[in-house]
Amino acid sequence: MGGRTAGKSDGLIDTLGFYEIPEGVRLEFRLAGPVVRASAWAIDALIRAGLYLLLSMVLGLLGGVGMALLLIGFFLIEWFYPVFFELRSGATPGKRSMGIQVIQDNGLPVTPAASVIRNFLRIADFLPLFYATGLIAMMCNREFKRLGDLAAGTLVVYRDEKRERVHPPTDKVEKPPMELSEEDQLTLLAFSERADELSSDRREELAALLSPYTHRQGEANVAALYAYANWIVKGR
């Protein structure tokens, strides 16, 4: 599957990466950095500690067989806790709560082999203390890969939360007073589609930048920009 790169887009330093799929289109992902990954790890560490405790309390009472199951349980949690969750849903509970997930670097869900490799190599990344080796490795490549990710060919990326499409804030259509470049059009569309995310003061403040062209102020100015956006979408 096609080439992919991260770290640079349009000359800016960015954490956006992409991979190309066989259909010939480029898909984007946002890489998760060391801080959010460390937070996810800390949450998982707490959950693991809870599991150890729970297991000890329940199985500790059962004598010899209970002890055997307890030790095997420790073994499974120590080595396969992340593998289990990554194969089920792409993310451990810690990663899920931080909104990130593991994928293959061709965009597919993480494979069993890759998940085992990346998680077994944690002990190398951890050395000498608190993932120091892993952190250095993450600094040395564009995709924030620790040693385990390099060997397994995996990426840790933000999980896309499902966003609903919003309808334009007004039905009015008005032709913009001047010729707009494609970039200008996209900016206007983005402004109109983000209407809900901005406070009314901020909307007016942003729109004021264009009042020399619209010859309007305040609310009316904002409404004019929405109407231009509608014109771009619908035509005359």
Add this chain to the structure above:
Amino acid sequence: MRQEAFEQEYQPLWDQLSEVMDDLERPRSKRRLESARLAEFPMQYRRLCSHYALARSRGFSPMLVDYLHQLVVRGHPLLYKRASVWGWRLLAFVSFGFPQAFRRHLGAFSISLLFFLLPGVLMGTACYLQGDMIYSVLDESTVAGMESAYDPASDHPGRSEERKSDTDVMMFGYYILNNIGIGFRTFALGILLGVGTLFILIFNGLVIGGVAGHLTQLGYTETFWPFVSGHGAFELTAIVICGGAGLLMGRAVVAPGPEGRLATLKANALEALQLVMGAALMLVVAAFIEAFWSSSTFEPQVKYAVAAVLWLLVILYLSLMGRRGRGSR
């Protein structure tokens, strides 16, 4: 085509596709749509991809582009994810995948064996000839524990004093946790230029060789050798195989092939993983033998006979299983 007309024209297709994807994301048994509709998915997905490309290049609104992007990202794994049948894969792996992988990497195994065996034999000889040599690798209390565990006067060989009351089944759990953990570490630390793996191999060689030499010199042969010879076939072989897996990782970093360091590392990691998983299965067998057979109180002759059979079994399994006529290895 303006954006509005574009959306009106294709929204029904996107809605349909989204419904199909909902269904494909469900487990096979819970799917609701009929298979004819699911079969249309690849065609529809390719149309969606071209819509996405079109929306981008025509400068349609960011939200529409984002909506199509989400659909494309969602569909990609549904179309290309590989389904696998776990039971079959395990069976195939045990009956030919693992021994074949072992034979592919006989070189790494041999080097690993050398770094385990050489320190072991040297240390064993040294400890056999000189009684206090063992203290150079193990502290006093550990040595004392070993000595009491294999004291011929003891009624339960292989278990140190404080473990005597523990049941065999608990020891099984302990061997799983401890020994397979060592195997996994031997593999994983190989990525540090192979140094981590070599360290574990040499260290284990020194300790195991040292203990063997020391106990032999004390005359505890009747308890020590019958105990370890049986499960050793699986346990020692598996640890050395994990060492070979670690060395494969190290070699990819130190001396990568013409494909480059990263590609070699990825390829070698997949190979090494097969060795490690096979070794882990061998360690489960070893833990079983060690917990339930090695600790039993049969005559040493019986133990040795069984040990010989087990060693032969391991050697035959690794060297013969999965051979397919001439040309294959």
